[in-house]
Amino acid sequence: MCGLTGFLDFSLIEPSKRHARIQMMTDSLLHRGPDDYGIWLDDRIALGHRRLAVLDLSEAGKQPMNSACDRFVIAFNGEVYNHLDLRLALENEKASPVWRGNSDTETLIAAIACWGLDKALSKAVGMFALALWDRKNNCLFLARDRMGEKPLYWGWAGRALVFGSELKSLRKHPDFPMKICREATLQYLRFCYVPAPRSIHPGVFKLEPGCILEVKGSFPIEPPHQPLRPGQRIGNLTIRRYWSLNETIKYGANNPINDEECATSQLDVALNKAVERQSISDVPLGAFLSGGIDSSLVVALMQSQTAQPVQTFTVGFDESGFDESPHAKAVARHLGTNHTELSVTDYEARDIIPELPDLYDEPFADSSQIPMHIVCRAAKKEVTVAISGDGGDELFGGYNRYFWGPKIWSRLDSIPFPVRKVMGATIKALPVAGWDAIGRFHNFVRSDSSSVLRAGDKAHRLAERLCGVRGMDDLYRSLISEWDNPGKLISGTVEPLSQLDDPLPSVLDKDPTARMMVQDIRTYLPDDILCKVDRAAMGVSLETRVPMLDPEVVALSARLPMNMKIRDGKGKWALRQILYRHVPQSIIERPKAGFGIPVGVWLRGPLREWAEDLLSEKKLSAEGLLNPEPIRRAWAEHLSERRDWTYRLWNVLMLQTWRERVFGL
Structure with missing residues (x-):
């Protein structure tokens, strides 16, 4: 897990300025990669990389990395879990170079040189974002993994196309557009996150999951200020899909697994394979454990594959209605994991709030971002990689x-x-x-x-x-x-x-539940859940992995009929059948609870003064962005307890906190 950034500059500034700019952009991602850094420049292109060493800790894994043929240069963030299989395939085709080390980055760039980018990515099983420069054709490629586990932003800063793992690196470019995109803000206020392909800044976008952006090495006549969608071309920019969720859904619906025993057996095998692949690491590895279906299943499979106790982590809160730690402890005790439970006071949780604008770079209002960051801090003290159970709700019907x-x-x-x-x-x-x-x-x-x-x-x-x-x-x-x-x-x-x-x-026309699940997979999952986990973890230099989003597991989920996902008013039926082979049903069964905190209570109590300042008419109406009247009304109704507007208000407060940090309201 690492951080990447860079720019393709069409103004031909002098080399010393290009070097200074890429240095600043790369330095801003120190938290994503504290172990090493590298920069690479050639004519108009600059690539920067911060490294969190997980596989092949030697200098052979250093980035940006050149291909053996010297045609390609790559900056890569993520993990390719099947890279040893790809190496074997390259060797069998007599297409492999003399390997310099054991890193997955070296394997991937060799696969790209041999098979081309699209085919290499379609064969790669992993989570990643990458920037690839083709020196032969003067062409830049940006690509992102199938499900959107790793982030990648791109956009315009003057006459430069800038890109990076986080917006903070793009903002270091002196020509970055430090403005607020009003359309993106409207979407944020609806969804509590800025949905791809927009970002909070105009002319700066998120690359959608499963996509490749191709940029020829000449400046476009007019850089696009509206999102470029897959299948579209504007001048010398094109976006295409190398993997399609819709095609995966269609194939699954046309090839269902109707036999329950066959379905659960295949899913068990796929999940075990995914967990085994994602447990490979040259540094200490553990797992998050909430005591729910998904995390308990992932930990159970991890523990079944090793004689050593798996290190598990959870966070508990003073507020009993929001405390899931007793359930996690019961699962950990049954499985025999080495369990760490961090007990957090409300004060300690609230202390995270000032850090949120820096962690997320743009407004983000999923309040579970706070406990997520706390449990990541706890895990980082013991491990460098943590496995999570995210994705189960969207794929197997948990909401x-x-x-x-x-x-x-x-x-x-x-x-x-x-x-x-x-x-x-x-x-x-x-x-x-x-x-x-x-x-x-x-x-x-x-x-x-x-x-x-x-x-x-x-x-x-x-x-x-x-x-x-x-x-x-x-x-x-x-x-x-x-x-x-x-x-x-x-x-x-x-x-x-x-x-x-x-x-x-x-x-999906006749299945409203399936339609909701697919919509969540392509929007809420990457833009909220996976964004939350990535920023909360990488803010403390912790790599996270998500076995539920293994391509084989995703494809199998599409083949399961709805009654193998939701049955008798409960979700994740197929996952439960596998979990009950490892953990007694009595430990697991309870009403579904989110990873929440008592924000509504805090807003009427210890956070009231902070919120009142940010929700003042003066600050709300600053720069003519927001209309204060409906927000002030919601605030008054919440304080009087006539209405519970916790999430609406948190939504606005996270926008205001971000505006205050970035623009100094």
């Missing part, structure tokens, strides 16, 4: 919206939309306090039933969906939107299309 979203729509679908709008308006006519009173009366009369908490808040949220949802896809968008109408917060800007508007495979 609650997959269960009750289609149920809600099946009841609403029969009601004509105009009638639904009237129903919504009727519900909203009674204030939140009135519905809360009804809820309290219900709880008093039906004391033997489960309590209805925040009845008013839930009633009004339902009303908003009744008034605006015309189909299941609309309902999904509503469920994943924090601010349903972010245009009210930023006037004069039209919300752009996102990947959610891209066509889905027709094989």
Whole structure:
């Protein structure tokens, strides 16, 4: 795991200035690679690399790295888990060079020289982002792994195309556009993250997963300031896919595994192979363990493959409703891992907040970013590589919206939309306090039933969906939107299309749950979950690996019918069957809980003064970006406990914290 950066400069500045610029850009990524660094320049191109040594700790793994034929130069971030298999294939074809070392980077650049970039990447099993310079054709290639585990930004800084693992390296270029993209901000306010292909800065983009950007060595007539999508060409820039999620989904739907025993057996083999490959390391390795299905399964498979206790890590909180550590401890005890549990006070958790703008470089409002960073800090004290269970929810049906979203729509679908709008308006006519009173009366009369908490808040949220949802896809968008109408917060800007508007495979037309899962795989998974893990871990120079996203596991998940994912109101059925071979069901079974913290309580208490400052009318309206009125109203309702606007407010607060750090509000 490393960090890369660079630029392709069309202004032909003098060599000393190019060297100084790439040096500053590379130095900004020290946290991603504290073990070594390298820079490489040639005519217009500059590549920089920071190294976190994990495989082949010798000088033979140093980057940027030249191919043996001297045609290609690569800066690479990630791991190619099957690189020894690729070496053997190259040797069998008598196409391998005389190997200088044992690094996966050397294997990959040899594969590129032999097979070409697209074929080499299609054969590579791993997580990666890379910059490749073709000296023969004066051509730059940027590429990203299939699922988006590793980040890669690119864009324009004056007459230079800049790129890197994090925005902080691009900002070191003196011509970087230090402005806020209003369209990206609208999307951020809806989703709580900036979705690819945009970034928070205009003219700077995220390369989408599974894609290659090709840049010929001449300056375009007009650099694109709108996202370039796969299959598009603008001047000398093209983007293409070397791997397609849609094609994987279509193949899986047309080739289902209907036999349950066969399905779980194949999945067991694929997961074991993925864990085994991703456990190869020349430095200490451990795993995150929450006690949930995914992390418990990954740790169980790791432990089954070694006689030594696996090092596992979890974080516990003072607030019992947010503390998953007892469940993790029970799983660790049963499996016999060497378990580390870090107990964190609310004060220690809140102390992370000032660091978030530097960690994430752009607004990011998944509040589990705080415990994620804390557990990464704990793990880094013992290991250099940590394996996580991320990806299981999206691939195997773990989120609650997959269960009750289609149920809600099946009841609403029969009601004509105009009638639904009237129903919504009727519900909203009674204030939140009135519905809360009804809820309290219900709880008093039906004391033997489960309590209805925040009845008013839930009633009004339902009303908003009744008034605006015309189909299941609309309902999904509503469920994943924090601010349903972010245009009210930023006037004069039209919300752009996102990947959610891209066509889905027709094989999903009659399966709303599968449609939601695929949308999450291509948006929420890379732009929220994997971004969160990458930044939280690399901020402390910790490499993370995700076996659930192994290509074979992803392909198998697409072949499993929905009833092998969701059954009897529970998700991840197939994963559970494998896990129960290692851990008793009684230890695992419990309601699903997120990796959360009591942000809503903090905002009414110890964080109130901090939040009030950032949510002041003056700071909200700075530079004419935000409309303070709806935000101030939500803040007042939250403080009075009439509504729970925790996530809407955290969304705005993370934007404001980032603006304050970057622009000095």
